[in-house]
Amino acid sequence: MANQLQEQISVVWKKTSLAQRITLIALIVAAIIITVVLVGWAQKPSYAVAYSGLSDDDASQIIGKMDEKGIGYQLKGTGTILVPSDQVYEVRLAMASEGLPQSSAAGYELFSQNTLGMTEFSQKVNYQRALEGELERTIASLDAVDSVSVNVVTPEKSLLSSDQAPTTASVVIKEKSEGYLNAGQVKAITNLVANSVEGLKPENVVVVDSNGNLLTTQASDYAGDSVIQSDSQRSAEIAAANEIRDKVQTMLDAILGPNRAAVQANVTMDWSQKEVTLSVYDPTQVAVRSSEKISEDYLGTGEQASGVPGAESNLPTPVATIAAETTTGNYNRTDETINYEISQTNTHEIYSPGEIKKISLAVMVDQVSDSAQLEMIKSAVIAAAGIDMSRGDTVSVNTMEFDRSYFQEQADTMEKDAKNDLYMKIGVGIGSALVLFILFGYFSKVMKKLRMSSRAAWKPILAPVAVAALQQGQQGIQTSAPRQAAIGDSTPAQALPKETPKKIEMIENNSHVVQGAKSYPEDEQRARTISKLTEENPATIAEIIQIWLSEDEKNRG
Numbered sequence: 001m002a003n004q005l006q007e008q009i010s011v012v013w014k015k016t017s018l019a020q021r022i023t024l025i026a027l028i029v030a031a032i033i034i035t036v037v038l039v040g041w042a043q044k045p046s047y048a049v050a051y052s053g054l055s056d057d058d059a060s061q062i063i064g065k066m067d068e069k070g071i072g073y074q075l076k077g078t079g080t081i082l083v084p085s086d087q088v089y090e091v092r093l094a095m096a097s098e099g100l101p102q103s104s105a106a107g108y109e110l111f112s113q114n115t116l117g118m119t120e121f122s123q124k125v126n127y128q129r130a131l132e133g134e135l136e137r138t139i140a141s142l143d144a145v146d147s148v149s150v151n152v153v154t155p156e157k158s159l160l161s162s163d164q165a166p167t168t169a170s171v172v173i174k175e176k177s178e179g180y181l182n183a184g185q186v187k188a189i190t191n192l193v194a195n196s197v198e199g200l201k202p203e204n205v206v207v208v209d210s211n212g213n214l215l216t217t218q219a220s221d222y223a224g225d226s227v228i229q230s231d232s233q234r235s236a237e238i239a240a241a242n243e244i245r246d247k248v249q250t251m252l253d254a255i256l257g258p259n260r261a262a263v264q265a266n267v268t269m270d271w272s273q274k275e276v277t278l279s280v281y282d283p284t285q286v287a288v289r290s291s292e293k294i295s296e297d298y299l300g301t302g303e304q305a306s307g308v309p310g311a312e313s314n315l316p317t318p319v320a321t322i323a324a325e326t327t328t329g330n331y332n333r334t335d336e337t338i339n340y341e342i343s344q345t346n347t348h349e350i351y352s353p354g355e356i357k358k359i360s361l362a363v364m365v366d367q368v369s370d371s372a373q374l375e376m377i378k379s380a381v382i383a384a385a386g387i388d389m390s391r392g393d394t395v396s397v398n399t400m401e402f403d404r405s406y407f408q409e410q411a412d413t414m415e416k417d418a419k420n421d422l423y424m425k426i427g428v429g430i431g432s433a434l435v436l437f438i439l440f441g442y443f444s445k446v447m448k449k450l451r452m453s454s455r456a457a458w459k460p461i462l463a464p465v466a467v468a469a470l471q472q473g474q475q476g477i478q479t480s481a482p483r484q485a486a487i488g489d490s491t492p493a494q495a496l497p498k499e500t501p502k503k504i505e506m507i508e509n510n511s512h513v514v515q516g517a518k519s520y521p522e523d524e525q526r527a528r529t530i531s532k533l534t535e536e537n538p539a540t541i542a543e544i545i546q547i548w549l550s551e552d553e554k555n556r557g
Contacts, residue, residue, distance in 0.1 A: 024446060031439050038432050047074050047082035050091050051101060054079040058101035065098055066091070128152060135196055139171065139189055144181050147174045152197055167200040169193050174210040184232065186215045233271055236354060241265040244385045248363065251384050255377070256365060259402075265385070266360040274351040285343035291336075298331030359393040361385050366402040374399060 013021070050073075051062065059079055066073050066083075071091060074082040083091045095101070118126075135150045149172045155165035171193060175181060181189075186207055194202040207215040245265040252261035363381055368374055378397040387393040534541050 020446065024443075027439055027443050027446075031436065031443075034432060034435060034439075041428075045072070045084040045086070048085040048088050049076075050081050050083045050088050052080045054081065054101055062095055062100050065095060065100065069094065128154065131197065135193060138192065139173070142181075142185065142189075144175055144185065145173055146176045148172065150193065152193075152200070154197075154199075166204050167197060168204045169197060169200055169206070171205065171207045172210065173207065173215070181209075181215065182235065183230075190216055233269070233354075237267050237269050240267040240269070240356065244359065244361065248361070248381055248384050251380060252363070252365070252377070255380070256368075259404075260366045262364045262402075264362045267356060268358040268360075269353075270351075270355045270357040271353040272351075273353050274349075276347070276349045276351070278345075278347040278349075280345040280347070282343040282345070286340045287343070288338060289341040290339040293337070294333070294335035296331070296333035356391075358391065359385060359387060361387065361393075361395045363395075363397045364402075365397070365399045368399040 016024070051059075054062070056079075059075075059081065062081060063073065063075075066081075071087065071094075072084060076082055132150045132152055135152075136148050139145055139148045139150070150169065151171075152167070152169045154167050158164040171189060173181065173189075189207055190202050190205045193205050194200045205216065209215060242265075244267065245263050248265070249261065249263045252263065253259075361381065363377070365374075365377060368377070374397060378395060381387075381397060382395055385395070387395050530541075
């Protein structure tokens with residue numbers, strides 16, 4: 001069969017013209033290329049960013065390891081590596097096990113290399129490089145630092161100390177987008193660099209950010225701890241304000257819906273430390289502390305001194321005495337003392353710094369025209385934020401129509417881009433299918449023309465089943481009646497030889513042309529003839545099939 005097919009293809013190829021050959025080859029090549037491109041495009045994985053902002057050294061090492069492990073990747077710039085989206089975390093874990101990425105700055109590992117034959121100057125340069133690299137690694141470990149570069153300038157030693165130039169250093173820091181360096185952190189970095197380099201003073205260290213902004217000034221960074229304290233206090237106030245704002249915003253989002261309210265809060269704290277001692281007396285509340293009562297009574301008779309007062313009456317004998325007078329007396333004495341204690345309250349209070357002194361809260365809601373609803377929202381905001389009007393807190397709740405044009409434009413742009421992307425994919429798919437369909441149709445048409453033009457050379461390799469049945473039926477007609485009778489008891493043995501040859505002859509006569517129809521190709525003509533005969537006289541087809549089955553059983557027997 002393969003030889004016959006090869007011979008027929010060879011005959012057809014020889015009878016085609018040069019233009020037809022070129023067209024046929026071009027169509028086949030185009031179909032293969034389009035198929036390969038479409039299959040590759042459909043199987044192409046989506047890539048996601050695995051690493052960004054890498055140094056050239058780290059990027060080259062990671063790419064080398066990925067090549068060894070057979071991991072596919074794409075480069076975007078010099079410091080961004082993309083890998084298949086389903087392998088991002090696997091690649092990161094695999095590279096982390098290899099110690100990658102690591103800082104490109106070389107540290108003290110420079111001295112692990114062979115230094116034989118190195119001059120003293122080279123040794124000094126390597127030491128400075130190692131020191132700068134270690135400082136860069138240390139500063140880069142801070143959460144708010146994305147990347148850092150440290151440069152230290154050490155002047156040559158001078159014979160006179162008065163002529164000695166000071167050691168200086170500069171630090172360039174790239175901050176992360178979600179973090180920033182406050183004054184305390186900048187001062188810590190300055191002191192770190194100054195204490196790591198011999199002869200370097202903090203005032204000779206300059207710290208700048210990637211935008212060229214100076215982060216250190218001699219007036220602020222070296223005035224003491226007041227700057228750090230002020231910065232920490234401001235950070236505490238901002239944190240308290242953010243906490244209040246988040247509470248109110250969460251409540252309003254649940255009541256009004258997302259993006260229907262805007263909240264801003266400001267908190268002022270009292271950072272003074274106080275000790276207050278109070279003594280309060282309450283005169284309305286008294287208590288008896290002590291009570292004393294003395295009572296004396298005297299009643300009786302006795303001599304009462306009388307005479308001339310003076311010295312003579314008091315002299316002893318022989319001075320004449322003065323006769324005393326006899327009298328009666330009565331004596332009464334009563335003393336009472338009561339001490340009362342007044343109620344007293346002593347209070348000693350210590351006020352720690354950081355107490356909230358005042359809260360200012362502003363709330364804007366979107367299109368709430370009902371005044372009663374605004375009052376309810378204000379009451380809820382006051383309760384949620386812990387507002388104390390007696391303390392001097394202020395709350396403002398107003399309504400207006402929010403301008404959402406920008407967000408709507410962004411949403412429309414994103415939706416439009418998504419639709420364009422979808423339409424592009426659908427268009428590519430439909431266009432590719434249409435091109436393949438056109439190529440297939442054109443290829444079929446060319447092959448059909450070639451076959452029609454070379455009908456004499458084109459011979460069927462495998463005959464259709466109906467034709468094979470007819471041929472076997474012709475062979476079965478020549479067999480004896482007893483053999484045909486063995487097919488089944490339902491068909492008389494003498495009926496087949498008389499009727500079957502006529503029917504087979506009719507099929508053979510109609511094998512190329514169907515009566516009352518126009519000319520069709522050979523295969524289509526056979527199919528139409530068999531279909532028409534089956535509809536008109538199915539018994540004839542059944543007889544022919546029985547003959548074919550009988551011959552098949554005979555051959556196998």
